[in-house]
Amino acid sequence: MHPELHQKLTTWRRHLHAHPELSLQEKATSAFVQDRLTELGIPFEAGIGGHGIVATLTRGHARSRVGLRADMDALPITEDTGLPYASKTPGVMHACGHDGHTAALLGAAALLVADTDWSGTVDFIFQPAEEGFGGSRAMVAAGLFDRFPMERIFGFHNWPGLAAGTIAVHDGVVMASGGRITITIEGHAGHAGMPHLTRDPVVAAGHLIVALQSIASRGVDPLDTAVLSLCTIEGGTAPNQIAGRVTIRGTLRYHREAVKDVILDGIERSCAGIATSFGVKVTPEIVWGVGVVINSPDEADLARIAAEKLHAPVRRDLAPSMAGEDFAHYLQQRPGAFVWIGNGALRDGAELHGPRYDFNDAILPVASGWMAEVAKAALASN
Numbered sequence: 001m002h003p004e005l006h007q008k009l010t011t012w013r014r015h016l017h018a019h020p021e022l023s024l025q026e027k028a029t030s031a032f033v034q035d036r037l038t039e040l041g042i043p044f045e046a047g048i049g050g051h052g053i054v055a056t057l058t059r060g061h062a063r064s065r066v067g068l069r070a071d072m073d074a075l076p077i078t079e080d081t082g083l084p085y086a087s088k089t090p091g092v093m094h095a096c097g098h099d100g101h102t103a104a105l106l107g108a109a110a111l112l113v114a115d116t117d118w119s120g121t122v123d124f125i126f127q128p129a130e131e132g133f134g135g136s137r138a139m140v141a142a143g144l145f146d147r148f149p150m151e152r153i154f155g156f157h158n159w160p161g162l163a164a165g166t167i168a169v170h171d172g173v174v175m176a177s178g179g180r181i182t183i184t185i186e187g188h189a190g191h192a193g194m195p196h197l198t199r200d201p202v203v204a205a206g207h208l209i210v211a212l213q214s215i216a217s218r219g220v221d222p223l224d225t226a227v228l229s230l231c232t233i234e235g236g237t238a239p240n241q242i243a244g245r246v247t248i249r250g251t252l253r254y255h256r257e258a259v260k261d262v263i264l265d266g267i268e269r270s271c272a273g274i275a276t277s278f279g280v281k282v283t284p285e286i287v288w289g290v291g292v293v294i295n296s297p298d299e300a301d302l303a304r305i306a307a308e309k310l311h312a313p314v315r316r317d318l319a320p321s322m323a324g325e326d327f328a329h330y331l332q333q334r335p336g337a338f339v340w341i342g343n344g345a346l347r348d349g350a351e352l353h354g355p356r357y358d359f360n361d362a363i364l365p366v367a368s369g370w371m372a373e374v375a376k377a378a379l380a381s382n
Helices: 003-018 027-040 097-113 133-143 202-217 259-277 299-307 361-382
Strands: 046-047 052-059 063-070 118-128 152-160 173-186 225-236 245-254 281-288 321-324 337-343
Touching: 003 027, 003 361, 027 046, 027 052, 027 118, 052 097, 052 133, 063 097, 063 245, 063 337, 063 361, 097 361, 118 133, 118 361, 133 245, 152 299, 152 361, 173 202, 173 225, 173 259, 173 337, 202 225, 202 245, 202 259, 225 259, 245 259, 245 321, 259 281, 299 337, 299 361, 321 337, 337 361
Parallel strands: 063 118, 063 152, 152 337, 173 321
Antiparallel strands: 046 052, 052 118, 173 245, 173 281, 225 245
């Protein structure tokens, strides 16, 4: 990548970092992307599945078509980096690097505009609402693959802790599926000095938390992977009153659908048992999120070939992550691959979703270059 383009992408990325927008609210981010696409001379359609954009570039006579995707939304996290381009929006920050993903996809578009050595059609997908708000599902529902009939789709996520510029390509599973769990325990409130006249949901909650933690350790095959994390507990308002209700919230993750059934059965049995033991009502509710991100074999090979053409270091030995990615929804519709690109050394508080996280601008040439090369490789392989 020419240093001038790298500098331009860095400037764009830092502008986006300073002006983050939450999921479903990416109006200014979308407008910024549209302005940059206009400067590059690439036609686009906006307003797809919310604030989503698809830009389309065609060269030559080949009929092959490929999609490249980046996400645009930020998180409700207060930034603690002290950077000159830190978030100017209180309580909102790009703590996951979507600012870098967006800038990198603009960079791939710029590279492909300047490159005459390819033929076919590339769709550049700028997706809203990745952070648990169904952005990929909304774009598919808005006719993404009908209006832009790409045969394959590719994307990447920056990865703190992986050497900067290294590209990790998985065979098969990349990231987890899961859901968000809310468990309500309803008891009978009363005076803390007369507990025999109450049904204490706090005590029941304590036993339930312990019971639920045994699902992964005792219910799931040790060679499988599962996580059930209970992250919040709310109940009570006074130190001398036994509360009437407690709410527990958390998340569950897995890599295989069969494990999902084991977790569900364990949750239902544990909740029913605690309800009987403590004379309370226990109601679990699960909102299912994204599916498992699974690379298809041919597209994983294309991802590796593109990395090697860049002369970037390639890793094929990394274990899948228990984090989720709604890129999974695209992969349920089309074959594709999702890679990780190293963001550099992991620092305390600078992990993904951490308050001191920052996308590493030094990896923009690799990220943009990989997307441009994988698009060319996919078009050439058809």
